[in-house]
Amino acid sequence: MVTLTPLEAELLAVAGSVPDPELPVLTLQELGVLRAVHVRDTDSVEVELTPTYTGCPAVEAMSTDIERALRDHGVREVTVRTVLIPAWSTDDISAEGRRKLREFGIAPPRAQRTAGPVGITLGPTRTAGQDPEPVRCPNCGSADTELLSRFSSTACKALRRCLDCREPFDHFKEL
């Protein structure tokens, strides 16, 4: 980890406080997509941003929002660069971010056991009693939920239903 200068730390905090355009309960810092802030000149800054998904359309809105936040903070020139390496993973979402997701009605992603490609098995869609770490209903907390669709309102979410309270809900799927 590169040590940040006090100014870089300050600017990283400003950029990190920008809300995610699609999940406004989360900040970009909590989502874990801000990689670095480099101060190039007295008032020129480069920000490194990584997309959650390759085709995530929110990246452009994020860039614009970061530029605006840093300009408002007195930075004259802001460049936002998209970086792919290392790839973002749902493990990059902070504990606070996970708590906020749950509160917002989205089941947070479970921590992944191993790095690398997501292992997927063609198992039953219902999780209670099958999975050591079931996806819990964000509304009632029940572990008895079932998968309705692997793809939901955005690429990063799956659609599930609680079999106790019967509410459908989004699950931020593991990546």
Next chain:
Amino acid sequence: MTTTAHTDTAALALGDDALVLSHRLGEWMGHAPVLEEEVALANIALDLLGQARILLSMAGDEDDLAYLREERAFRNLQLVEQPNGDFAHTIARQLYFSTYQHLLYDRLATGGGPFAGLAAKAVKEVAYHRDHAEQWTLRLGDGTDLSHERMRRACEALWRFTGEMFQPLEGVGTDLTGLETPWLESVGAVLGRAGLETPEGPRTGAWRAGAGRQGLHTEPFGRMLAEMQHLHRSHPGASW
């Protein structure tokens, strides 16, 4: 990033695969059998479009490449340009392609070449695409007589386009012929579980199925391009 001419060749080929299949999947919008499926196909299309943008940008200007090239300049596999057909055809195409793409990106991710960054990111997304196609193959193949018959027909009809995936590709940095055996095992296992037989018959051949990488495309591709490109060509540089 500095790229060589060979890297450009491979970036164009892989980028065109992603772009063309993304467009085909987008054609389902408003027509999918259920809302959840519409959303799923749109999400897969979006992932592929993201890959296409990165890959085509390695080879040149992404918009010029997507909207201003003629049919013969596209380097995608003939498999991905095949029309959606019925839902079984769309699923068979996705099963064949996503299995291939997953194997390919998995290799590229660890190879350290120019595609490693994208591949490491996209391989995890493609795992969900493949999983989705597998689930539907099982449901349709192991479903009713009608769904079984339709799935069987789709797998057979697209089989002849699958050999092209394993032809050598300049600049890709991995041996594509080496993907063929694991691909056959993986696809064969899914078809087996779905109660379907692995199709027989040529997968490329004397009558030249599979020359998309050389710019030779099948008849439906031109019409797809016409629809995909006409807005940009009619109103160059338009935006909203």
